[in-house]
Amino acid sequence: MKDPQRFTIIREQDTSGVSGVGRVLDGVIFHTGQVVVCWRSNHASITIFENWDAFDGVHLKAHPENRAKIQFFDSSDMPE
Template sequence: MNAPQRFALIRQADATGVSGTGHVLDGVIFHTGQVVVCWRSAFGSITIFENWEAFIGVHLQAHPENRASLVFLDDESKEV
């Protein structure tokens, strides 16, 4: 089994004006393929995605104007 992989979402802009810019969420990809994210806001809400593609669709593809990038914290050679 693969170990969980941690990542961070970094935004250059915030089209909705809700969650801000910079390091806005932390996430983990589990061996099942499920993704769990926690927003770095005062509320720290948590969301579970069925798979990586669902997470990417909501947080990168749906809002390209945010110019978001992902940083994988357990393997610095991976950056999206």
């Protein structure tokens, strides 16, 4: 069984004006493939995604103009 994989999202821009720039989100990918994220804001909310593709589609691919970067803490590889 794989260990949880921690990551953070760092944005250069925030076109929505909601979450800001810099380190905006922390997350964990669990052995089940589920992704849990917590926004790093005053109104921190937690969201659970079925898998990495679901998270990626909503928060990264949908907003390429934000120039978000992913930093993995437990591995430098993208999730499987």
